[in-house]
Amino acid sequence: MAERTEISSIGEFGLIEHLTRNFEWQQASTVIGVGDDAAVIDHFGKQTVITTDLMIEGVHFDLIYTPLRHLGYKSVIVNLSDVYAMNATPTQITVSIAISNRFSVEALDEFYEGVYAACDKYGVDLVGGDTSSSQKGFIISITAIGELNPGKVVRRSGAQKGDIICCSGDLGGAYLGQIFLEREKKIFLENPQVKPDFEGEKYVIGRFLRPEARKDIIGFFADEGILPHSMMDISDGLSSEILHICKQSGLGCVLYEEKIPIAEDSRHAAFKFELDPTACALSGGEDYELLFTISQKDHEKLVLNEQISVIGHMEEAEKGCKIITKGGNAFDITAQGWNAFR
Amino acid sequence: MAERTEISSIGEFGLIEHLTRNFEWQQASTVIGVGDDAAVIDHFGKQTVITTDLMIEGVHFDLIYTPLRHLGYKSVIVNLSDVYAMNATPTQITVSIAISNRFSVEALDEFYEGVYAACDKYGVDLVGGDTSSSQKGFIISITAIGELNPGKVVRRSGAQKGDIICCSGDLGGAYLGQIFLEREKKIFLENPQVKPDFEGEKYVIGRFLRPEARKDIIGFFADEGILPHSMMDISDGLSSEILHICKQSGLGCVLYEEKIPIAEDSRHAAFKFELDPTACALSGGEDYELLFTISQKDHEKLVLNEQISVIGHMEEAEKGCKIITKGGNAFDITAQGWNAFR
16 A cells, blocks of 8 residues: 655645755756745846745635735735845735635725735736636735845855844734634624724734735845845744754754843733733744844944844754743743644 | 626636736836736846746646646646747746645655656756645646746737748647546546546547647747747637737737648547547647747748648738638637636
């Protein structure tokens, strides 16, 4: 009998490693392939960055509480975020969708309004795509292309011992927004008469439904002459992402719980839902902030930007990957990021 | 009440036109966007071509008769074909898939074997992708990137009056292969004991399950110094494609039924299934041959290549789009290509 290995037994990253293990590049222009936020292709002086994401109704989004306009916007943002995470500038996108006949042209118009709003805000062009029918649900596949000056690419694997670990914005909000919307959905399904009260949770809901990509941080790096040693975007939660950087750079790290930026509104929401705000920042996903490491000598440049928090530093591999809690205890960081196969 | 327009009422191409009607490009590097086989992006001396396709189980393929290895191969080919249709050379692809837990790692290995076989044969690199779960079925999204020398791009809209209309290879075979497999599937579902006999239909089944992209034709153009005026690949059937070229070039055309290349095996299969071979060539899809128009002065160069058939010529728009049958009658060409929303 043929062997059968369950995909859940090796996980998403294991699966990607498994499927790409024997493949060798043939094109001289291929600079970076599978395994980073985006691939890099050389084009005679400038480099092209390419990244792609597939989003499926019921797996990646829930149309009960996701307005189509926000969905269009967010679908673009998650791809642009991957381009910025390479220290590149997104320039074009393609958008492919598949829909069942439950969607009208007006519904798609709403979705594309969001797509175009994101294109407009981030200065990218929609240059192609594919439209077809699905048997069930809404399926979105977006590819983003970006430009990069050679020598400016920032990979996950470039962190150095002693690097300062930084992140942009604040963390955990998107996860709390999702928790809130899931809770309201449950209440609504049990009793459609109850009107949800979004007032106190506006911030976290906004973080979840309509995230932004950190174009400003990439611009700040360029203005200040900062070239991070390593970088990625935080889509699966801080702990999962810092472990990627540690693993791919062959290093360990120390994070400080008290340094992890969490918005007041997120903290408030976490307490209301009886969750630990730090756990939300570490394990919640979809914040689309940037996580990066820089040389200590660039430290003083950072004080100019209050959107950047220093949250730890890189260590030698033997020291492991630790988080120092507010109480002063050191714990191992474990990946509890989002896993589509769980 | 909000207006509701059914997508089926405007069709796939109407939908794309509708959704992209108000969008203006912001990037100087965007050369060609939505509406051709692929988009074109300028990169300081060379140009990049990008195209993407979304394939969904139950809509675009049926796993009852499609081996996963062939599916992987074909998924790549349909994208490479779009790159060649711009007169460009594919260089990289990204492959995103979503799968339900009914698929094992071994099943995915088979799919990727096909992907890698196509990459290997056509010299392209797999540089990225995304892997996630689906609620139902297998979903594949592939994006292909290619290189192009500026000035060499061939669009759908460039046909000129008097141009010779040509196509590569032979047509209708893939459609007949699908008809055969659908018939065998029906027999199998009614009586699983009956062993299907593929012997006589090997050619058409191969055309459907494992098509190739016409890299050779693009190489021939380069070698002979031929620059077609217009070109596209035949994925939806000859009639649908020639109407695209006519519409986008603002011209009419005349095709000659007797000139349309149909393989002997396809003709044989058509008669067996009581179908008109010409109708299969005109309205069947998925042959992935190239349809192009060239200047009359390049006509004599074509005799060197027996893979190219001259099938008609471009006319002024007022003459309409006609096909002259073997009996000498002229009929209007109507689009009966594949429409995912039908």
